[in-house]
Amino acid sequence: MTPSISILGGTGSLGKGLAARLSRAGLNVAIGSRDSDRAIQAAAEVQSEGSVTGHSNADAAAAGDIVFLCVPYSSQAGTLKDVKDSLRDGTILVDATVPLATNIGGPPTRTLGVWQGSAAQQANSLVPKGVTVVAGLHTVSADLLGDLEHDLDEDTLLCSNDRDAIAKVSEILAVIPGLRCVDTGRLELARVTEQMTALMISINIRHKAKTGVRVTGLPSSDA
Numbered sequence: 577m578t579p580s581i582s583i584l585g586g587t588g589s590l591g592k593g594l595a596a597r598l599s600r601a602g603l604n605v606a607i608g609s610r611d612s613d614r615a616i617q618a619a620a621e622v623q624s625e626g627s628v629t630g631h632s633n634a635d636a637a638a639a640g641d642i643v644f645l646c647v648p649y650s651s652q653a654g655t656l657k658d659v660k661d662s663l664r665d666g667t668i669l670v671d672a673t674v675p676l677a678t679n680i681g682g683p684p685t686r687t688l689g690v691w692q693g694s695a696a697q698q699a700n701s702l703v704p705k706g707v708t709v710v711a712g713l714h715t716v717s718a719d720l721l722g723d724l725e726h727d728l729d730e731d732t733l734l735c736s737n738d739r740d741a742i743a744k745v746s747e748i749l750a751v752i753p754g755l756r757c758v759d760t761g762r763l764e765l766a767r768v769t770e771q772m773t774a775l776m777i778s779i780n781i782r783h784k785a786k787t788g789v790r791v792t793g794l795p796s797s798d799a
């Protein structure tokens with residue numbers, strides 16, 4: 577059975593783009609927001625093949641087997657505290673947040689130090705024990721994800737202490753043509769993958785481009 581999918585902060589650039597792509601592939605998605613009316617409006621904007629519904633973040637969290645967290649780093653901890661009691665045992669939380677310096681008014685090519693090592697590890701310290709955190713989507717441009725006319729041709733790097741959870745998230749994201757998931761290792765590797773966002777923003781500024789990453793040389797069965 578297809579796991580139910582929720583996106584917290586699904587009214588934003590990344591979350592809405594993800595919802596649009598998943599819906600186009602025929603999957604049903606619950607979008608969460610601090611304001612359920614805003615979520616309902618965003619859902620109506622992106623729904624195509626699969627149904628997209630709008631909810632409060634807490635209700636969306638309660639509904640999801642796989643819950644994508646797509647909020648700014650500065651609101652990551654607050655959002656997780658708000659939905660903590662709604663997350664069920666066995667839920668997979670996919671943390672896409674990046675601790676960019678923009679969260680405190682700094683440049684987008686710099687990141688902030690996080691005591692736990694990365695935003696994803698911080699998320700891991702905030703969710704209930706039965707919830708598994710997967711870090712991912714850090715290098716995927718929200719603009720390109722949201723542009724359904726654009727053919728994606730890139731990888732996303734997933735890290736988690738639970739390889740089965742990575743496999744389940746990969747299975748969902750595999751419905752998006754041109755986006756390959758690469759199992760990158762344990763959650764502590766999010767220290768590296770989150771930093772790549774700042775690197776890619778710098779590349780994008782230098783080259784006036786919207787870039788993605790591609791890992792080469794992998795056996796096709798190991799992606």
Ligand SMILES: NC(=O)c1ccc[n+]([C@@H]2O[C@H](COP(=O)([O-])OP(=O)(O)OC[C@H]3O[C@@H](n4cnc5c(N)ncnc54)[C@H](OP(=O)(O)O)[C@@H]3O)[C@@H](O)[C@H]2O)c1
Nearest residue numbers: 585587588589590609610646647648649651673674714718
């Ligand atoms: N944009 C990209 O290309 C990209 C790529 C990879 C990773 N990321 C990461 O993914 C995350 C989301 O990025 P984004 O560009 O989609 O962000 P965004 O559009 O700025 O915000 C996403 C949503 O988060 C909620 N939010 C905003 N401020 C909040 C606050 N103070 N408290 C609680 N919720 C708040 C809002 O939803 P409501 O107002 O409806 O609650 C908003 O629509 C970020 O951590 C970013 O670093 C972004």
